[in-house]
Amino acid sequence: MINSTPLYDGLKRYIDENNINFHMPGHKGGHGILNIKEKPDFKDNILLIDQTEVSGLDNLHLPEGIIKEAEELAARAFRSDYTYFLVNGTTCGVYSMILGVTNHGDKIIVPRNSHRSVVGALILGGLWPVYYEPEVDFEKGIAVSVSLEKIEEAIEKNPDAKAVLVTNPTFYGTCSDIEAIAELVHKNDMVFLVDEAHGAHLPFSKKLPLNAMDAGADAAVSSTHKTLSSFTQSSMLHVRKGRVDVEKIEFMLRLTQSTSPSYILMASLDLARFQMEEHGEELIDNLLYMVDDFREKVSQIPDIYCFGKEIIGQHNVVDFDPTKIVINFRNLGVTGTRIDEILRKEYKIQVELSDLYNILAMGTVADVQENYDVLYNALVDISKKHKGQKEIRRIPDIKWETPYQALNPREALYEPMEMIDFEKSDGKVSAEIIAPYPPGIPAIVPGEIISKSTIENINRMREAGIKINGPRDQKLEKIAVIK
Ligand SMILES: Cc1ncc(COP(=O)(O)O)c(C=O)c1O
Incomplete structure (x- = not known):
């Protein structure tokens, strides 16, 4: 129908359902960004700040004024030498950092289960990937970290590779020893890149795992829209000077980003940084209190298990981000995918993702205690109602051989x-x-x-x-x- 607005209407229907939200964006329906007490006028100005590069408003592709100032403040907050605001998602940051440190036809060491943005960069750059396999926790049914030995082996076999990329933390919150990997990579004269899409909050509390910049990465992308309060599609690329050609990375950013960058997105990055610098420690303490308490209670529900720091030391996991709430239903015998549907339909709770054994609820600084209580009560109910089901399958532990690459x-x-x-x-x-x-x-x-x-x-x-x-x-x- 010509006069209908199906997309807008669909979004409104979702909002009207009034679901409890454990998914991205991290601001959770605006809650995280509209409640910054020093910036109460942001809500009223959202549409008015949708501007363009007129005098005084600077230019993302050649920043000299307010954008430069905001990026420099972000660099200080995220402890990089240069931080770039991204308006085309973390994806364009992944493209730019990979293309910025390689030449056409180069080799790059990447995880076999890289995000598709990494695969996109391989295609754009005509690069030859050298894959390493992440460790798999078959009990939980998830790929976790990478061992130093696997990176070492890949480097030894491919001394001509230009860079090594690690995804850290993983979507499920598991962390590899990125400090040791950084040292190893640098000793071999390669560049160390981190896909920190799921770790934008890490620099703001000592109680969280080590972040990429502090670990010695040369560049890292962090999805501020996933785990902090900036708007969807806004993100940051952090760069350390020394081993990388900063101008080449900046060129790639101009290539992969819109020439009409959204000021709404950029302003949300500025605000998200401000919020974390001003209130980050307190907000994260509060979040950790909620998730720790939730985790402990959930693990006492029969047949339901929410793993936490006890995963450290297994499968080369060296640390764990507790804000990723992975709830495992393997013992209950119902698939995570089914639980995802039940939570939405029967309890008005939407989680971030689900798979065979698990659901993943994302905790962020925008959360409130009531939401954890509702999720906990729903899980208690589900454990009673679905006891003794046998839907679940086991993942075969297969030794896969590495296929021969005929073409990149x-x-x-x-x-x-x-x-x-x-x-x-x-x-x-x-x-x-x-x-x-x-x-x-x-x-x-x-x-x-x-x-x-x-x-x-x-x-x-x-x-x-x-x-x-x-x-x-x-x-x-x-x-x-x-x-
Ligand atoms: C590990 C990882 N890297 C990169 C990205 C790309 O982020 P974006 O969707 O902001 O482009 C994602 C998105 O989910 C991701 O999970």
């Missing part, structure tokens, strides 16, 4: 492809990504040669009822390969 991701993208029978794809070059989820680590990515053992292992995962993400043909009877 960019080359694979531009080659003609065809669909063939999956069972007969042995020896062909894949044109698509196949990732059993959980644990979400790709079995095959574009450009890699499909082997018999990969086909067999994917079939084992399918037989175990594990979801296979990625293929065009959802049933995976056919697979796209390079012609």
Whole structure:
């Protein structure tokens, strides 16, 4: 219908449901950013500050005035040498830091389960990825950290790689030893990059895990919109001078960011930084009190488990971010995905994500105690109502062989492809990504040669009822390969 506004109406319907919100953006319906006591007028000015680069308002691509000042304050707060405001999501920061430290055709060491923005950067830069496998906690059904030994092995085998990238913390809050990794990477004359999308809050409390800049990273992206109070799509890139070409990174930012950057987003970054500098420690103390208390109570509910710091020391996890509330239903025998649906439909609670065993509720500085109480009561109820169900499957612990890369991701993208029978794809070059989820680590990515053992292992995962993400043909009877 011409006169309908389906997107706007859909959003309004969601707001009207009045759900309790444990998902991004971190400001949780504005609560986090509209309650900064020194800036009470922000709410009234949101539309009025939607401006452009007129005199006095500076220019994101050549900052000399108020944007420069705000970025310098952010650099101080996040303890970098340079901080750049991002308006095209953390994604454009990932692109810029990777493209800014590599040349076309270079090698870069990255996690096998990198976020798709990393894969995007590989494609844009025509880079050759050297993948390392993250550790997997099969009990919890999640990929966790990376060991120093795995990074060491990748560096030893690829001394010509330009950089090493680590995702830290993970979505599930587990942390690797990024300080030791930074030292190792630098000893080998490489650049250390951190995808800190899930850790923008870390620099603001000593009670939280070490942040990338303090650990010695040369560049890190942090999604202020995920874990702090800035608006969706706003984010920050932090850079340490010395090992990187700062001007090249700035060039890449001009390439990957809009020429009409939103002042609303940029102002929200300025406010989020201000809020954390002024009140961060107190806000985080309050949040930690709520999540710690919640975690303790939830773990006493029969068959439900919310892991915490006890994961430290297992699977090379060196620290844990308690604001990531991962609740495991494996013993209850109901999938996390089903619990996600039940929480929304029956209790008006929306969580950030769910998978086979878990749901992930995101805690942020915008939270209030009542919301944790409602979630706790819902879980008590669910544990009673759904006791003894046997929906759940086990994730097979498979040793995957590393496939041979015939083409890099960019080359694979531009080659003609065809669909063939999956069972007969042995020896062909894949044109698509196949990732059993959980644990979400790709079995095959574009450009890699499909082997018999990969086909067999994917079939084992399918037989175990594990979801296979990625293929065009959802049933995976056919697979796209390079012609
Ligand atoms: C680990 C990681 N890196 C990068 C990104 C990209 O962030 P954005 O969605 O802000 O572009 C995400 C988004 O979820 C992510 O989880």
